[in-house]
Amino acid sequence: MKAKIAVLAGDGVGREIVPEAVKVLKAVAERYGHAFEFIAGDIGGQAIEKMGVPLPQETLILAKQSDAVLLGAVGGPKWEGLPYGLRPERALLGLREQLGLFANLRPAKLYPMLAEASTLKREVIEGIDLLVVRELTGGIYFGKPKGIETIPGGERGVNTEVYTTGEIARIAKVAFEAARKRRKKVTSVDKANVLESSELWRRVVTEVHRAYPDVELTHMYVDNCAMQLIRNPKQFDVLLCNNLFGDILSDEAAMLTGSIGMLPSASLGAHAGLYEPIHGSAPDIAGKNIANPIATIASAAMMLSYTFNLGKEADAIEQAIVKTLDLGYRTKDIAAPGTRIVGTTEMGDAIVRNLR
Numbered sequence: 525m526k527a528k529i530a531v532l533a534g535d536g537v538g539r540e541i542v543p544e545a546v547k548v549l550k551a552v553a554e555r556y557g558h559a560f561e562f563i564a565g566d567i568g569g570q571a572i573e574k575m576g577v578p579l580p581q582e583t584l585i586l587a588k589q590s591d592a593v594l595l596g597a598v599g600g601p602k603w604e605g606l607p608y609g610l611r612p613e614r615a616l617l618g619l620r621e622q623l624g625l626f627a628n629l630r631p632a633k634l635y636p637m638l639a640e641a642s643t644l645k646r647e648v649i650e651g652i653d654l655l656v657v658r659e660l661t662g663g664i665y666f667g668k669p670k671g672i673e674t675i676p677g678g679e680r681g682v683n684t685e686v687y688t689t690g691e692i693a694r695i696a697k698v699a700f701e702a703a704r705k706r707r708k709k710v711t712s713v714d715k716a717n718v719l720e721s722s723e724l725w726r727r728v729v730t731e732v733h734r735a736y737p738d739v740e741l742t743h744m745y746v747d748n749c750a751m752q753l754i755r756n757p758k759q760f761d762v763l764l765c766n767n768l769f770g771d772i773l774s775d776e777a778a779m780l781t782g783s784i785g786m787l788p789s790a791s792l793g794a795h796a797g798l799y800e801p802i803h804g805s806a807p808d809i810a811g812k813n814i815a816n817p818i819a820t821i822a823s824a825a826m827m828l829s830y831t832f833n834l835g836k837e838a839d840a841i842e843q844a845i846v847k848t849l850d851l852g853y854r855t856k857d858i859a860a861p862g863t864r865i866v867g868t869t870e871m872g873d874a875i876v877r878n879l880r
């Protein structure tokens with residue numbers, strides 16, 4: 525197979541973890557006889573420095589013309605004071621919007637040998653395997669009106685949570701379809717006891733569910749869900765969330781698995797799929813060769829499986845990760861007594877070595 529992959533490393537640890545994932549993809553291509561072409565693009569703070577904007581037109585065109593996008597992370601303290609429209613994070617939102625990436629899949633699975641790395645008790649987290657399906661191009665992230673305006677005696681900040689029937693229905697379908705390939709349970713998260721947009725969300729999800737009688741649907745308020753994720757995470761299979769709730773709950777779900785450095789994601793929609801770790805640019809540990817590249821490498825595996833339909837190759841990466849962890853290799857964030865602490869590049873090398 526021939527494929528063109530846009531590589532947007534971005535800021536902070538993004539610049540260290542993305543090369544590791546590319547290394548793994550190159551090894552897969554070689555081993556399985558594929559031709560992947562990697563084309564680097566600028567994004568985030570790094571693009572601001574170089575071209576004055578977080579999402580240059582060239583990058584957008586590159587992403588649109590590629591078969592898939594591999595992204596690292598954007599943002600950092602240096603750009604925090606900028607107006608919202610110019611911040612690195614805008615690049616990510618712009619890409620999601622421009623590529624129509626409305627469906628964000630964030631699987632949270634516990635690698636058994638990492639149970640000790642979690643802050644939760646082993647018996648609570650053992651066996652968790654859930655998928656957050658997050659709506660990614662709507663809700664309060666994009667709703668209008670938005671902004672900060674001056675009013676007598678101060679200012680007024682506004683954002684709008686808004687969802688249409690169509691937006692809810694299409695993400696609900698993604699969740700039900702995903703559940704069919706898993707344990708056939710969808711928990712739809714909302715705040716329907718307070719918010720009208722959630723009331724509509726619940727109604728539309730219930731309606732879409734009628735075409736999926738084989739899938740079990742439960743509705744759960746977001747505050748209760750945040751609690752249940754810590755109390756008994758094993759009850760969840762697919763969590764269907766709006767943009768904001770999905771952002772928050774996926775960080776929580778990530779931490780159940782021990783480290784946010786382990787969780788990959790896929791963003792799918794009309795154009796090329798985008799694959800990125802769910803963590804950010806981690807400026808505090810950037811440039812030290814200590815960041816965990818596994819989330820990004822696992823994101824590359826999701827790319828092979830979702831965009832290229834290369835299930836065997838994706839499994840090979842998954843198994844290489846498991847084998848490397850089994851052999852005791854750990855980056856600092858997942859270290860435990862008796863394991864071997866390695867840096868970002870050594871972890872990448874070890875995974876390449878363990879690729880069958």
Ligand code: IPM
Pocket residue numbers: 613616617771802804
């Ligand atoms: C995420 C991140 C982004 C989001 C930020 C960086 C804009 O937190 O992908 O979860 O809020 O969606």
Ligand code: MG
Pocket residue numbers: 771772775802
């Ligand atoms: Mg987030």
